[in-house]
Amino acid sequence: MVTVRAPATSANLGSGFDVFGAALDRPADVIRVEKADRTTIDVRGYGSEFIPEDPADNTVGAVAEALDAPAHIRIDKGIRPSSGLGSSGASAAAAALALNELYDRGLSRKELVPIAGKGEATVSGEVHLDNVAPALLGGFTVATGRDVTTVDADIPLVACLPEIAISTRDARDVVPAGATMEQLVYTVGRAATLTTGMCRNDPRLVGKGMHDRLVTPARADLISGYDEVREAALAAGATGVTVSGAGPGVLAACYPGDRREIAAAMVEGFAEVGVDSRAYQTKIGGGATLHRD
Numbered sequence: 001m002v003t004v005r006a007p008a009t010s011a012n013l014g015s016g017f018d019v020f021g022a023a024l025d026r027p028a029d030v031i032r033v034e035k036a037d038r039t040t041i042d043v044r045g046y047g048s049e050f051i052p053e054d055p056a057d058n059t060v061g062a063v064a065e066a067l068d069a070p071a072h073i074r075i076d077k078g079i080r081p082s083s084g085l086g087s088s089g090a091s092a093a094a095a096a097l098a099l100n101e102l103y104d105r106g107l108s109r110k111e112l113v114p115i116a117g118k119g120e121a122t123v124s125g126e127v128h129l130d131n132v133a134p135a136l137l138g139g140f141t142v143a144t145g146r147d148v149t150t151v152d153a154d155i156p157l158v159a160c161l162p163e164i165a166i167s168t169r170d171a172r173d174v175v176p177a178g179a180t181m182e183q184l185v186y187t188v189g190r191a192a193t194l195t196t197g198m199c200r201n202d203p204r205l206v207g208k209g210m211h212d213r214l215v216t217p218a219r220a221d222l223i224s225g226y227d228e229v230r231e232a233a234l235a236a237g238a239t240g241v242t243v244s245g246a247g248p249g250v251l252a253a254c255y256p257g258d259r260r261e262i263a264a265a266m267v268e269g270f271a272e273v274g275v276d277s278r279a280y281q282t283k284i285g286g287g288a289t290l291h292r293d
């Protein structure tokens with residue numbers, strides 16, 4: 001048996017739609033795999049009632065097929081599905097790493113990124129590597145096509161998860177079809193600022209780099225209370241706030257000592273509009289970890 005713990009991830013980070021991603025040190029999924037003649041899936045834990053066990057409909061089923069690695073796969077969900085914390089991506093990444101080890105396929109973690117991405121695409125409808133890349137490699141990742149660059153950044157974060165469900169597939173439908181030159185220049189500037197902040201471990205620059213006028217506004221409209229939560233987080237000391245992944249999670253960058261106050265402020269912000277939520281006081285963390293019994 002092989003066991004893998006794969007972290008939640010926050011993709012896009014505002015200015016890096018479909019390119020930027022960051023592994024979080026909590027929460028996480030745990031996957032256990034054993035060789036079998038055909039793939040079967042058993043899902044337990046957070047939101048498991050909303051996750052199919054048919055290999056044709058679960059991200060891990062596509063990964064097992066891509067690796068020609070039939071197995072009994074048990075998924076213990078610690079990351080709520082449809083959250084904006086890369087739940088489907090974490091399972092796909094964990095399955096790729098676990099099955100690669102179980103069948104001695106010998107692929108590197110970077111080589112497993114597109115395979116995990118193919119698994120995630122079964123639910124999001126399109127390949128995007130900004131969840132599976134940080135889930136496998138850890139840190140802050142820049143995924144462009146098949147090339148992935150990583151930065152081992154140490155940035156405190158707060159991820160606030162409202163009791164709202166938004167599927168990535170639906171949230172991709174509201175992404176604008178194009179951009180003006182002014183929007184392009186603004187986005188490039190913020191993306192460069194965020195990347196510099198990650199390289200310098202500077203929460204202020206990372207926060208400034210989270211601003212986005214292209215995709216985030218369209219997605220924020222899907223999240224009841226987003227404006228209230230953003231303002232509350234900034235007032236409590238956040239250096240930047242954006243939609244986590246495709247939402248509804250909301251991500252704040254900050255300094256270490258401000259996480260508790262920011263988390264409370266974000267939960268209160270959602271409560272003001274009658275939405276329950278939970279906040280994870282977290283930070284950028286490592287990639288998936290593997291144990292072979």
Ligand SMILES: Nc1ncnc2c1ncn2[C@@H]1O[C@H](COP(=O)(O)OP(=O)(O)O)[C@@H](O)[C@H]1O
Nearest residue numbers: 058059081082083084086087088091123167168
């Ligand atoms: N192993 C899995 N883990 C989580 N969600 C899964 C998995 N397999 C399939 N899904 C489906 O994917 C959807 C959640 O993925 P997505 O919409 O991309 O949001 P997120 O990745 O933030 O959870 C749900 O509809 C869920 O049923």
Ligand SMILES: N[C@@H](CCOP(=O)(O)O)C(=O)O
Nearest residue numbers: 011018084085086245246247
């Ligand atoms: N770039 C993707 C990221 C989806 O992240 P998730 O955590 O919501 O699955 C998108 O924005 O569609």
